[in-house]
Amino acid sequence: xxxxxxxxxxxxxxxxxxxxxxxxxxxxxxxxxxxxxxxxxxxxxxxxxxxxxxxxxxxxxxxxxxxxxxxxxxxxxxxxxxxxxxxxxxxxxxxxxxxxxxxxxxxxxxxxxxxxxxxxxxxxxxxxxxxxxxxxxxxxxxxxxxxxxxxxxxxxxxxxxxxxxxxxxxxxxxxxxxxxxxxxxxxxxxxxxxxxxxxxxxxxxxxxxxxxxxxxxxxxxxxxxxxxxxxxxxxxxxxxxxxxxxxxxxxxxxxxxxxxxxxxxxxxxxxxxxxxxxxxxxxxxxxxxxxxxxxxxxxxxxxxxxxxxxxxxxxxxxxxxxxxxxxxxxxxxxxxxxxxxxxxxxxxxxxxxxxxxxxxxxxxxxxxxxxxxxxxxxxxxxxxxxxxxxxxxxxxxxxxxxxxxxxxxxxxxxxxxxxxxxxxxxxxxxxxxxxxxxxxxxxxxxxxxxxxxxxxxxxxxxxxxxxxxxxxxxxxxxxxxxxxxxxxxxxxxxxxxxxxxxxxxxxxxxxxxxxxx
Amino acid sequence: xxxxxxxxxxxxxxxxxxxxxxxxxxxxxxxxxxxxxxxxxxxxxxxxxxxxxxxxxxxxxxxxxxxxxxxxxxxxxxxxxxxxxxxxxxxxxxxxxxxxxxxxxxxxxxxxxxxxxxxxxxxxxxxxxxxxxxxxxxxxxxxxxxxxxxxxxxxxxxxxxxxxxxxxxxxxxxxxxxxxxxxxxxxxxxxxxxxxxxxxxxxxxxxxxxxxxxxxxxxxxxxxxxxxxxxxxxxxxxxxxxxxxxxxxxxxxxxxxxxxxxxxxxxxxxxxxxxxxxxxxxxxxxxxxxxxxxxxxx
Numbered sequence: 001x002x003x004x005x006x007x008x009x010x011x012x013x014x015x016x017x018x019x020x021x022x023x024x025x026x027x028x029x030x031x032x033x034x035x036x037x038x039x040x041x042x043x044x045x046x047x048x049x050x051x052x053x054x055x056x057x058x059x060x061x062x063x064x065x066x067x068x069x070x071x072x073x074x075x076x077x078x079x080x081x082x083x084x085x086x087x088x089x090x091x092x093x094x095x096x097x098x099x100x101x102x103x104x105x106x107x108x109x110x111x112x113x114x115x116x117x118x119x120x121x122x123x124x125x126x127x128x129x130x131x132x133x134x135x136x137x138x139x140x141x142x143x144x145x146x147x148x149x150x151x152x153x154x155x156x157x158x159x160x161x162x163x164x165x166x167x168x169x170x171x172x173x174x175x176x177x178x179x180x181x182x183x184x185x186x187x188x189x190x191x192x193x194x195x196x197x198x199x200x201x202x203x204x205x206x207x208x209x210x211x212x213x214x215x216x217x218x219x220x221x222x223x224x225x226x227x228x229x230x231x232x233x234x235x236x237x238x239x240x241x242x243x244x245x246x247x248x249x250x251x252x253x254x255x256x257x258x259x260x261x262x263x264x265x266x267x268x269x270x271x272x273x274x275x276x277x278x279x280x281x282x283x284x285x286x287x288x289x290x291x292x293x294x295x296x297x298x299x300x301x302x303x304x305x306x307x308x309x310x311x312x313x314x315x316x317x318x319x320x321x322x323x324x325x326x327x328x329x330x331x332x333x334x335x336x337x338x339x340x341x342x343x344x345x346x347x348x349x350x351x352x353x354x355x356x357x358x359x360x361x362x363x364x365x366x367x368x369x370x371x372x373x374x375x376x377x378x379x380x381x382x383x384x385x386x387x388x389x390x391x392x393x394x395x396x397x398x399x400x401x402x403x404x405x406x407x408x409x410x411x412x413x414x415x416x417x418x419x420x421x422x423x424x425x426x427x428x429x430x431x432x433x434x435x436x437x438x439x440x441x442x443x444x445x446x447x448x449x450x451x452x453x454x455x456x457x458x459x460x461x462x463x464x465x466x467x468x469x470x471x472x473x474x475x476x477x478x479x480x481x482x483x484x485x486x487x488x489x490x491x492x493x494x495x496x497x498x499x500x501x502x503x504x505x506x507x508x509x510x511x512x513x514x515x516x517x
Numbered sequence: 518x519x520x521x522x523x524x525x526x527x528x529x530x531x532x533x534x535x536x537x538x539x540x541x542x543x544x545x546x547x548x549x550x551x552x553x554x555x556x557x558x559x560x561x562x563x564x565x566x567x568x569x570x571x572x573x574x575x576x577x578x579x580x581x582x583x584x585x586x587x588x589x590x591x592x593x594x595x596x597x598x599x600x601x602x603x604x605x606x607x608x609x610x611x612x613x614x615x616x617x618x619x620x621x622x623x624x625x626x627x628x629x630x631x632x633x634x635x636x637x638x639x640x641x642x643x644x645x646x647x648x649x650x651x652x653x654x655x656x657x658x659x660x661x662x663x664x665x666x667x668x669x670x671x672x673x674x675x676x677x678x679x680x681x682x683x684x685x686x687x688x689x690x691x692x693x694x695x696x697x698x699x700x701x702x703x704x705x706x707x708x709x710x711x712x713x714x715x716x717x718x719x720x721x722x723x724x725x726x727x728x729x730x731x732x733x734x735x736x737x738x739x740x741x742x743x744x745x746x747x748x749x750x751x752x753x754x755x756x757x758x759x760x761x762x763x764x765x766x767x768x769x770x771x772x773x774x775x776x777x778x779x780x781x782x783x784x785x786x787x788x789x790x791x792x793x794x795x796x797x798x799x800x801x802x803x804x805x806x807x808x809x810x811x812x813x814x815x
Contacts, residue, residue, distance in 0.1 A: 107620060109706050109736045112627040144624040185621045214593060215619035249592075252616065276704055277678020277733060280761040281802055287762075300680070301616060329680025331666065331687040333643065333658030362683075363658045388687060391803045 002211045002224045005048045007090050009207040012222075013191070016180045018173050019203040023092035032073030035091035037066040045072040048088035049081035050232055057081065062094065087233070095205065096198035099166065102126055103174060104190035105142075105181040114142045114181060116153075116174060120160040122193035136160055148178040169202045170194070184222070185215035235260065236513075237314060240506045244310045248431060251303025253311050256296045263320040264408075268294050269399070270315040272358070274328030274339065275300040278392075282327035282359075285396040291325075294318045302334040306431060306482035308342030310504050316350050317511050323403045324356035327395060331388045332362025338454075340368040340385070341484040344375045345500070348491070349416050352379050353409055355402035359395045361388030375492040380409040414517050417499045427468055428476040432502040434486055438465045440497030448493035452485035466498070518724040519647035519698045520673065520715070521610060521638070522586065526651055527553045529577055529587040529608065531599045533565050538590035541614075542568060545588070547660035550651035553581050574606040586610040588644065588653050596640060597622035604629045604637070612653045613639035613709070623707050630709065637709030643679040643701040656683060656699055670695015672809055673719035675712050676731035677702055677738065678760065685731050685758075685805065692806035694813065697725045702738070712738040713745055720751050727754045727812045729805065730796075732787060734761035739787040746794035754812035755796040758805050759787050 004012065010020040024035035025048070036043045047059035054060045059081060061072040073089050080086075100122035108115045120136040121129050130137045138159045142148055153171035162170060173194070181189040191204040211219070216227035226234040226242040234242065241255035262268040269286065271293040273279025279298050286293060295318060299311045315324070326343070339360055347356065360368040365387040372385040382402050386395055422439035441447075442465065449466050450458045457479050459469040466486070470479045482500070490498035511517065522528075528545065532538040533555025543566055546552050554577040555565055561572030571577040578584055587603040589596060589611065596618045603611040604626070613626075618640040630637050638645060644654015648669045657663025666687045672694055676682040682701040689696060700715045702708055712730060719725045728751075732739040739759065745751045762784045788798050799808050 107624070107707060109708075109711075109738070110741070112707050113624055144621065144628055182621070185619055187620065212620045214617040215621065217594075218619070275678060275680035277676070277681035277731065277760050278684070280733065281681070284760070284762050329678065329684040331684040332680055333655060333662075333683060335658075363662050388684075389691075393801070393803065 002213055002216055002227045003050060004209040004211065004222070005088065006046065006207060007048055007088070008222070009209040010204060012180060012184065012209065013177075013204050013207060016176045018176050018180075018191075019201050021092040021095050021203065021205065023090050026073060026089045026091050027087060029070040029074040029077070032089055032091050033066045033070035036063065036069030039091065039093045041065045042094050043069055044092050044094055045069055045076060046090045046092065047076045047079065047081060047086045048090055049086050051081045059086070095195065095203060097195045098198050098200075099196045100193040101162070101170065101195070102129065102190070102192045103170075103177060103194050104188065104192070105178060105186065106188045108141065111141050113144050114178070116140045116142055116148060116156065116178065118156055118160060118174070120162055122195070126190075126192065142178060147182060148175050150175055165200070166196050166202075169196070173202050184209065184219060185212045186210065187212050236506075236510055237317060240504060240510060241311070241314050243505055244307070244314070248307060251299060251301040251307055253303065253307050254296070254298040255311065255314060257318075258293055258295055262294065264322060266320070266322070267291050267403070268321055269323040269325050270294055270318055270321045271297055272312065272315055272324065272326035273298045274326070274332065278327060278329035281329075281392055282325065285327075285392045286325060286399075288393065289396040289400045291323075291396070291399070294321050299339070300328065300334075303338070304482045305338040305342040305345075305484040306429070306500070306502050308339045309345045309484065309502060312343050312346035313349070313504055313507060316346060316352070317507060317514070317516060319514060319516055321354060323354050323399050324352065324358075325396070325399050326356070326358035326360070327392050328359065328362070330359060330361040330392065332360075334362065335364040336360040336362050336368035337364045337371055338483060340371040341488045343372055344488050345484055347376055347379060347383065349414055351412050351415050352376070352381055352383070353412070355381055355399060355406050356383045357386070357395050357399040357402065358384070359386045359390065359392060361386070361390070371488065375488060382406060425465070425467060427472050427480070429480040429482050429500065430476065430478055431482065432500055434480070435499050435501065436466055436486075437497045437499075440495050441465045444490075444495035444497060446494045448489045449486040449498050452489040454483035454485060455479055455481045458486065518722050519650055520718040520722050520725070521645045521698060521700065522550070522647050522651045522653050524549060524650045525551065526585045526653075527551050527581065527583055528651075528653065529554045529556060529574065529584045529603075530568070531556045531574070531587055531589045531603065532591035533557060533568065533570060534560050534563065535590060539565055541588070541590055541655050542566070544655065544658075544660055545652050548646075548652045548657070548663055549649070550653070553584065574602045574608065578606055578608075584608055586612065586653055588612040588614065590614055593617040593619070597626060600626045600637060601629055604633050604635055607633060607635060609635050610653075611635070611637040611709075612642065612644050613637060613703075614642060614644060614654050615639075616641045618705070620705070620707055623705065627707065627709065638700070639703040639705075639709060641705045642703035642708075643682060645698060645700045647698040648696050654701075656701065666690065667699065668695045669697070671697065671724060671726035671813060673697050673715075673722065673725040673728045674699040674731070675702060675715040675719070675728065676700070677704060677712065677733045678731055679704065681731045681760070685729055688803075689729060689806050689809055692810060694806060694809050697722060706736055711741070713741040716742050716745065716751055716755070720753055725753065727756065727809060729809050730755060730757040732757055732759040734759070734784050734787070735782050737782065740790045743790040743794035743796065746796060754815070755791070756805065756809045756812050757791050757796055757798045758802050759784055759798065760802075
């Protein structure tokens with residue numbers, strides 16, 4: 001679920017007719033002070049961080065004038081909220097409060113509809129209120145098409161003891177809140193506290209709105225650049241990963257960083273899962289063997305080798321990991337050799353300098369194991385690959401043994417191909433480019449690429465050199481499935497004339513900024 | 518017997534002219550499934566590998582001697598209309614294979630299905646496979662893999678993870694425990710036939726003697742299975758594994774969601790609820806086959 005910041009959420013509520021305090025977004029102490037000045041001095045300074053109990057962490061501060069507002073902003077900007085930096089601050093007018101309530105829309109998996117949940121008591125956590133004051137809480141399942149009738153909202157507030165003018169105003173806000181949730185296709189939309197101000201207005205003092213990742217494409221106006229529930233604002237590497245995924249509908253690539261600050265010897269590993277269930281089992285197994293994961297990653301739904309390659313390159317751009325661990329369900333429906341080729345290309349280019357254990361069980365696993373282990377022998381670090389009959393715990397155990405026993409090889413320069421090509425033969429693929437050096441291909445005896453090409457779009461021309469047997473346009477439009485055999489198998493079995501360039505926008509710059517080659 | 522699909526189920530494939538629909542229809546047929554018609558708006562009159570294609574679902578229904586299930590292979594944004602069409606035509610079971618179907622679309626589909634009195638499986642499901650009889654969706658990948666991985670027997674498999682549906686089935690069969698039907702209920706939060714509904718079907722299936730569940734953190738499906746066991750609605754032995762123990766720390770649940778479900782959704786809560794209801798819950802997935810074998814004996 002993508003999440004709206006408090007500031008954006010309030011803008012959305014305000015547009016829908018629910019009042020919110022006047023406020024300004026600031027990114028520096030000076031901006032915060034200026035904002036406080038223009039709001040009249042007495043303000044609340046709030047970190048725009050995705051964490052609960054901000055007040056207890058000093059991430060919400062009440063000040064009386066502009067200069068202390070700047071100081072409060074400086075203190076908040078220097079804080080790490082849940083291990084991630086705070087970059088934005090909301091400076092808001094302070095409001096005199098007559099009563100505090102709660103309202104939220106959530107989606108109920110049991111009744112398969114939205115539910116409006118309200119409480120006559122607001123402010124603190126709604127779970128706590130429900131436990132201690134169940135009489136203050138009421139809920140109403142909603143018809144997903146018909147929405148919320150005003151009379152039903154009035155009756156709901158009456159049930160929790162809210163009467164008169166406040167009941168009427170709250171009910172109107174509920175109809176608006178339901179409309180907002182419907183329009184945004186929210187997974188949840190909570191206002192807490194929902195207050196009646198001393199001057200009689202219903203106002204949202206804080207809100208938390210999460211969106212359906214799968215529907216974000218229908219709401220470009222929200223400016224969600226990474227449609228993922230990450231638990232923190234997207235990191236630079238997560239943005240790079242999302243750019244790989246967002247327009248490539250072939251399979252799924254999910255990437256989330258679990259921690260950024262760690263080093264060698266701390267038993268943190270790069271984790272490459274395939275499928276949600278198998279991935280969670282894999283992380284459980286690693287945990288049982290004393291590892292933690294630098295990231296969560298899932299490439300599944302039959303992704304092309306190129307997507308697995310890009311995922312692996314991103315995973316390997318996390319310096320300090322002690323190993324690389326991959327696993328899926330163990331019995332995958334998809335052909336596993338695609339993943340194997342993607343990993344081989346990434347491992348060789350990097351080159352991989354830590355032990356890797358990858359479980360590629362399922363269709364085509366024999367071939368996958370042969371490719372991944374056979375084609376990575378030059379690395380100087382162990383790369384082990386297992387199939388469906390090896391339990392994930394055995395794989396985690398193997399990684400533990402390898403990490404404990406292996407000495408890291410001396411640093412090696414990346415093995416990316418950047419030397420000039422003597423006799424290029426080039427064609428575009430859906431997301432990259434294949435280049436043969438026919439000067440090298442003339443020396444090749446195996447011509448392994450033609451046989452290994454999964455979609456069979458290569459042939460030997462009259463001179464015995466590999467060329468397309470489809471048009472350039474057909475290859476670019478998807479006849480080339482980016483199986484990577486023309487590079488990976490060529491490198492292992494042929495003369496090494498084939499190369500697939502698969503850019504990952506922003507990755508080289510990111511690596512340079514982190515001191516990686 | 519078996520549930521949801523068998524050798525006589527007449528199947529419609531919506532989106533049969535697409536890359537995925539064409540390939541999966543072929544795999545379903547190769548496993549023995551009776552694919553009787555396809556539907557793609559605007560492509561009526563064509564034929565895909567011998568299967569006639571119709572413009573609308575009702576047209577397909579009129580041209581055949583009946584349709585028992587429709588499997589939808591269309592891109593996520595188009596799933597809602599395709600599903601509403603199948604439901605409106607009264608097809609008893611619609612399978613939504615697509616991933617990333619917007620959840621508000623799913624709620625509309627659920628509303629329509631309830632009103633029409635029909636079922637749907639998914640979205641985001643690999644589907645359902647009855648061993649040696651038929652498959653709706655894509656469990657097994659290749660037909661020959663599905664044939665070699667799954668052998669007939671008395672255990673029903675229901676899973677919230679697609680990959681783990683095949684895995685659970687494969688490891689059970691390797692341990693000598695055969696299967697009736699494997700069902701992937703779909704990975705999303707809001708789905709058509711959740712674990713409790715599938716367990717109810719297994720309960721009334723004469724061939725199924727025991728149910729193997731692959732559950733996961735979040736939502737309330739496993740707890741609802743436990744409730745059904747406690748109320749006596751489910752009497753067959755249930756053996757379960759719940760994934761995601763290590764993930765609980767990092768995963769956030771909506772507080773409001775937790776309250777509506779009465780504090781449900783945690784790994785520990787699901788394990789406790791199932792155990793209290795009399796299910797066997799294994800801590801290690803690898804222990805599942807032995808536990809199922811034991812439940813079958815006992």
